[in-house]
Amino acid sequence: MGRAIFLLALALVIGGPSLCGQSAVDVKRPEERAREQKVVEREEKKKAQSTNLEIRGATAFKEDELRTVLKEQIATIHDFGLTAARADDAAFFLELFYRKHGYAKVDVHYRIESGSRLVLEVTEGPQVILSAINFAGNSQVPAEKLFEYAVGPTRERYSRLQKELPFVATDVQEGADLVHRYYISEGYLNAVVDPPQYHFSADGTRVDATIPVHEGRQYFFGNLIFHGNTIYAPETLRGQMLDLLSQPYTEHRVDDISRRLQAYFKARGYYAVKVDATGESEQATGGHVPVIVTISPGPVYKFDGVNVTGLQRLRPSYVRNRFASLEGKNYSPDVLDEKFRELMRTGLFNVLQINPQPEAGNSLQLDISAEEAKAKEFGFSVGYGTYVGGIVGLSFADRDLFGYGRPLTTSIEISQRGYKGEILWDDPHFFESDVELKFRVSAFTFDFEGYSKFEIGARTEFSYNITKQYQVGVFGSERRVEIVSNDIKDKFIGETRYFVSSIGLFHTLDLRDSPVVPSRGLVLGQTFELAANALGSDIEFFRTTARASYFIPIGKTLLEVGTRAGLIRPLKESTSDITAIPIDERFFNGGRCAASPSAISGRMIIGAIRLAGNFIPSLTSNIPSPFTANYRARFLSMPATCCPKRIIPASMTCAMGSARGYVTNFPLVRSGSIMG
Incomplete structure (x- = not known):
């Protein structure tokens, strides 16, 4: 009953915040503009199919394709009527389309019949193939290099597997201009490239182009x-x-x-x-x-003051405090760029402009113009796991709680094996310092293979970035755990109802080129945790975990190779006593989580004994394959975006590991692996 009341309270926290819309300007996203453009194109295509138009003499292309090419001109005729000028435009663009496909001698005439019927008469002529491009006068640069530039404008419209390209005179002229620009970029300041010269075959179906080049001296x-x-x-x-x-x-x-x-x-x-x-x-x-x-050079300028405009809900002091550490320091555009990126990563802004303005006394005031993003976000998720079964989740986040720029996130997730709820408060600038505070309250139940548990607790964490790559932190945790049912022998379970109070520290070295979308680099992390009676804990132990991941680019994909290790030991009892550490605190091997890059807590049954131990190593490899999702949801009157055009990671993982421990004084060493 108590567990149900707690999760109901979490649900009320999710639904409790005001669901009113935001007052920030709603800037159209790129995908919205793309959708609107597609709607316009579909309308133009419909008009192109319905307008009274006839194309005669066209055999190389289907009429539907030619109508699509002329959709803008036909839409104009459909909306504003047929005139000689508009008919001439349609004939011109149709002829241009043919020439772009190598029909150098094409001729298109228009005729208006019965006042509203447009007839385009096409004399196609043969398609002309570009046989070769020759260069005359090049002595320093090989013809093969120049050929890539000369044929580039035509090649970009066709596959590289297509050996023969159509002859398009404007493309060859553009290619000659690219050849000239290449010479200039290589220091040939006086280089001259003459207009191309064309030599047609007797039947007019093939042409050789010659481009005269006068290189001059390289500087x-x-x-x-x-x-x-x-x-x-x-x-x-x-x-x-x-x-x-x-x-x-x-x-x-x-x-x-x-x-x-x-x-x-x-x-x-x-x-x-x-x-x-x-x-x-x-x-x-x-x-x-x-x-x-x-x-x-002029004088050295120093930062002095911030002026903020454009904010509606967020307090201006939030922005000013982000720049307070710069006051009195020398101006640096790199520092401003880093501050800009830091503010944009919060998700609080759609637009942010920082303009330094010189003031008297060689000082700079920062004029900051901001447009706030919607702070409230409602999300839902539906999924399925081979171990947990069906999954349904709800979440609510307010990135700007009470206007202070501190996010509060609440979530509930229900699966076929249990349910969990969580509240997370994140203060990236604790007391306006560079220390980050995270406070998390959570409760969940879960049915493992062999036992079921209920856990409720809280964790407080302080972290500080010594450098951009190195982070250190301390934490305190309190959890109450209850094994509500089990089908494992009591002598292997240990305590079934206990309270854990612990403190610890962690440090992380992140050498990746990007923490959000890495393409290469190394991540190292380690955590130390101590639970003792002096802290109010019912059980006492020391636990440490370590991990290392390396990201390797392979073509357009990415390979992540990782390793993890963990050790837990009781402070007083003998390590040969398996019940000294309750079953849910031990390391387990096998199962869906044991060797994955995100946890070391899988489970595996060996007969009637759940394999467990006080030391676990694991090795993993992971190939992430991101794809995009684009969908929106509306909840009551609040516009809420659920993963708008967001990268959703999918991956293929291969992992292996082992757990070591003792049961009745006999060592158990088993290995397991997972691939998925």
Whole structure:
């Protein structure tokens, strides 16, 4: 009865918060705009099929396909009437379509019959194939390299498996322009590429193109000559662009020199720095162009104050406090970018703009314009597991509880083996510091193979990031556990009703390139936990777990290889006494959770004995395969998004592990594996 009352209370917490809509501006998501565009296209296609239009002489393409090509022009005729100008537009675009497919001699004429009937008469002619593209005058760059640029505009519309491409004169001309741009990008400043010359076969079905090239000399970077107040030594400044200086000379790379040096000075507080780089190609010697760099650094600026506008529900102090640590420090765009990313990760904002504004005394005020996202989110889930059976879940989250920017999440999940409820309060800035507080209250029941349990408890956790990669934390936990039924011999069960009070610490080293969507990197983590009578615990033990995962990119997918290990020991009783540690606190091997990357608590029956132990190693490999889901839900009057265009991870896992322990003074060592 008590368990039902507790879960009912959780349900009331989920339904209790106000379900009124948010006042933030509802910005259309990209997928919504795409859906609207598809609706417009479908309407245009319907109009294209219903308009009084006849296409005569077309044999290479079906009429439905040609109508689709002309859907915009036909829709205009459908809506505003047929005129000579609109008929001419339709004929022009139809002819353009044919030419894009190699019909170089196509001719399309229009005729208006009975005042409202449009007839397009097509004289297709033969499809012309591009036999070859030859280059004349290239001595430094091989023809094979130039060919890829010349044929690129046509190739991008066809598969690379298609050997013969249609001849499209505009594409070949565009390809010649790409060849010229390639020469410029490789330092051939005086390169000239003449218009293509075409040579048709006798029957007019094939054409050879010749592109004359005048390469000229290739140029490289010469000396960098610095003028103005450079602040730093020339060797230091030159070191910021060694990769650019080793490449051929181009005007684009000269502009990159200015951008590199501006970024270098701004990262050191010179907000108003001006850098002008000019290449002196007329003074080039031996193919090396000197570059004059003029620097005006200006004063060093410091952060001073924040002005916030656009907030509706979130208190402005939340945003100001995120930037309070910057006050009095030198300006740095990298620091601002990191703060911006930190705020956007909270999910509190749709739009966030940070504009530094110079003030008197070489200080910068940050003008922050924000548009809030919807803070409340209602979610539901339906699933099935081979071990737990059917699963139904409900959740409610408020990312901006009372306007302080602290999220509260509540959830209930019911499966064929049990049910659980949870409330999570997350304060990423405890007392406006860099310490994160998480407080979790939960209760659940579960029917394992061999016994059923009920557990209710709370966990308080403080964590701190010493660096971006290294996190440390401490926690305190209190749980009341009851084995409500079992079909295992009592001598193997241990305590069936007990209270656990424990403290512990953990640390994590995350070397992945991205904690959200990693493509490679290593993650290491370890937890230490101590339960003792001095803390009010009925049982005493020391437990530690460790894990390591490495992410390896393989083509477009990702392989995760992980290993885990755990050790639990009673503080007073002998390790040979299996009942010293209650059954639900031991490590188990086998089952759906034992070797998965997310837990080490699976179960496996060996005869009438549940295999358990005080040490468990496991090795896992996992290939995540994300896919997207896009759906919405409405609950009463509150618009709520349930996983809108969110990446949902799916994976294939292979794992193996073992558990070691003692039953009646005989060691039990068993191994198990899981794949799914």
